[in-house]
Amino acid sequence: MVCTFYGVGVLNTLIDVALFYLLSRAGVAYLVAQVLSYGTGALNSYVLNRAVTFGRRGHRLGMEPVRFGVVNAFSLSSAAAVLYVVHSTSGGDLWLGKAAATVVGAVLNYLGNRVWVFGDTATSVDARAGR
Numbered sequence: 769m770v771c772t773f774y775g776v777g778v779l780n781t782l783i784d785v786a787l788f789y790l791l792s793r794a795g796v797a798y799l800v801a802q803v804l805s806y807g808t809g810a811l812n813s814y815v816l817n818r819a820v821t822f823g824r825r826g827h828r829l830g831m832e833p834v835r836f837g838v839v840n841a842f843s844l845s846s847a848a849a850v851l852y853v854v855h856s857t858s859g860g861d862l863w864l865g866k867a868a869a870t871v872v873g874a875v876l877n878y879l880g881n882r883v884w885v886f887g888d889t890a891t892s893v894d895a896r897a898g899r
Contacts, residue, residue: 839880847873
């Protein structure tokens with residue numbers, strides 16, 4: 769499970785960085801590119817982690833999508849803030865900012881998903897609530 773989670777995380781990061789690169793090269797504002805690229809990686813993350821990593825099947829989602837959204841909104845906000853600060857204070861080095869944002873986002877996302885979205889705590893809370 770851990771190796772699969774990390775594999776999905778690497779794939780999400782590749783999707784995020786590749787799309788960010790393409791969008792920024794196309795002239796999209798870097799914070800807009802961050803939101804779009806991160807969001808695409810997050811969608812991939814949810815689909816693959818739910819089905820492959822944690823073996824969740826069917827339509828009984830409970831609070832899982834809401835928790836996933838909260839974790840990703842917090843991770844994205846934190847990563848975008850880091851991107852903005854590093855980009856602004858590094859003489860405009862976009863890729864230094866993106867690298868720092870990616871690390872911050874990945875750590876926060878991993879912790880939130882592991883503990884609250886897909887972890888044992890989320891499963892036991894949903895089971896007690898009859899979901």
